[in-house]
Amino acid sequence: MEVRGVDRYQPEKLAVLERNLEEQITGTAKYSLDVATAVFRLYQLQPSVARKELIARALLKALSQMPQQDYRILIHLLPERLVAEEPVSSVVLLAQHLEACNLQDFWAATGSCKDTISKVPGFQDAIRNYVLHSLSITFQRVSLRVLGDWLKLDSSALQQLLADKAKAGWKVQGEVVCLPLNAFNTAVQKRKADLISFEAVAPVVKSSVATA
């Protein structure tokens, strides 16, 4: 659902937008950041009609889009009073751990908002995908133990996941997992040679021709 132009500013449409947002969260409608932004904007205007548990769920859904900045975009819209209480505050804490790459604390904190997470299907898988992504920009090879810690998976589930990812370039060699190579985790000897453009030397050429 696209929310453009004058639709952005119609408080009468709040119910429609909320319904669409709920459908996005459960996966029956296509994900669109515009709808969540419109809903949060209207909540800022009238904090009394804000539904905190919907906010919490929408924030989780946005968080699962990482590394896209959707969560960041939404959190700026919410005033202090809407994020200070449960269930939104534990989601905010969760997000802080994730943004700081503090995965131990992150997985520990998911315990405190189990209910909200259970209402957002696919959240844990999406987060695991994101963790794999951030690993692939930092590591070329990583030990199985570290991988298991960061993904909070026991060894059999981990092996299953890696088997699924084998086609994408993830290979297991004993205790070490090789990650697919990309532009970010390879050492490139970057020689940045600033080319001298003609415009830079044109004035010199011009003046030397004039005085010649």
Place this chain on the structure above:
Amino acid sequence: MAFRDYDPYERDYGIVPDIVKQFVVYLYRHIRERNIPEIESMYEVSFPKLSDRYFKQGPWPPVDAISDLVDQDHVFCLLYKELYFRHLYAKTQPSLRARCESWDNYCDLFGVILHGNVNMLLPNSWLWAMVDEFLYQFQSFAQYRTKLAGKSAEEVELLKKCDKVWNILDVLNVLQALIDKSGIVAELSRDGGAELAAHDGYIPGQSNVLRMLGYFSLVGQLRVHCLIGDYSTGLQSLFPLNLFERGKLYTQLLSGCHITLFYYSSFAYVMLQRYTDAGRCLNAILSYIHRVKQLHARNAAYDQILKKNEQMYALLALVVGLCPAVQSTLDEHVLVALKDKFGEKLQRMFRGDEGLFDEAFMYGCPKFITAAPPAYDNPSAAGPQEAYLRQRSLFLRQVGGVSRLPLLKQYLLLYSSISLPKLAGLLETDEATLRTALACLKKSNYCLQWDGGRDMTSGSFTSTADIDFYIDVDTATGAELVMLSDNITTRHQAELLSRHIVKFEAIVRDLEAPPVAVAAPAQAAY
């Protein structure tokens, strides 16, 4: 809701000076005759001069005092009141009544433009000032009503009744209506603003009022969205204007508009953590101000331009502090000015001094507002600073995530490869924390950058690191190693050298030129 009965003070205004009467009559006549150069000169020169001479402390004559001179022309009276209120806001603290009346006036004026068939011509600078002032008064009202502490009980009662006045939804809807009715989006998508630029904004045979108001409302929407913290919608609402394809931007001719546009866009990019894009925008606008500063030296807007210049240097310091790689993309004179203003502070920012980030943010940020009206019955609930404090805390959290990394960076710079346990020992942490910190460092350099997409929020991820590394496991020993890339930059000083060469040759030429005494009689003979 409006307060239509005027103050008794205003009814006995007294004598309107003759020269002011003349000004009004001539302005009316020129507007009727669509004589743009004359209107422009009266608006930009005579109006400020008269304001300075006769109305330094107080307002202009109320519209009733001069309406007879202009045959009670409805539209002219609305325009006159717009100038009247603008002057009132600039010189005095407007009362609640004045604020409500000004709101009604803007509603009437925009109503006439949207629904009536207006075919007058007005200077584009006036139209921009109309939108700018409209939003400034909106911001001012939003801040006024949150300051409940100093108000008497009856003032608070009156405020409660004025909930329809300067309502954010109405403001946004007005801007949206102007954009839709003027068809500016379709026009700009079609030719990228070529026709507009070719005719300097005044397309012959048509009224420029609705079209230009639509154009300026695009910038207006960006501003309102940034003030409530909705950065991505702000950037999206600018479509089809694109700051990275600057050649086609009409706003370059109106410095106020151009500066506003770039200021709010760069701020939005900073809050969205897109530092390279913010750096590009700031670089462009600071070069622009550097070029056109002198042209406005005697203008009333000069102070405003200088203030925005300083604010944008503060924002640039933030961007550079969070993403040092941006420095290499800046123009030389911008970089030099930045180092002048913030040289030592930048060094401390690189080392993670959060207080300086806070200071720069406080100076450079716009005056945020909360969309919702305050809780009138509970004055201590949230103060006027609520919106600012909220955005500030989010920003400082962003900074906090990065400010602990400089020590790590310093160590990494010393090695081309180092084992994880050894690095952990140097930093006096354990390996798990170190791994987290390294991943965090890598993540902080992984930014979205605009790459030619449809609107300004699109982009792809690139690395903006000044030190590149990855972590590998040595298959032989099973130890983890941090491997750093070598960044070799061969910098050429071509531009700098050629500039100095030309300057030097000019100086030498001046020194060698014969004294100019013979030229004077030759001039006189003409």
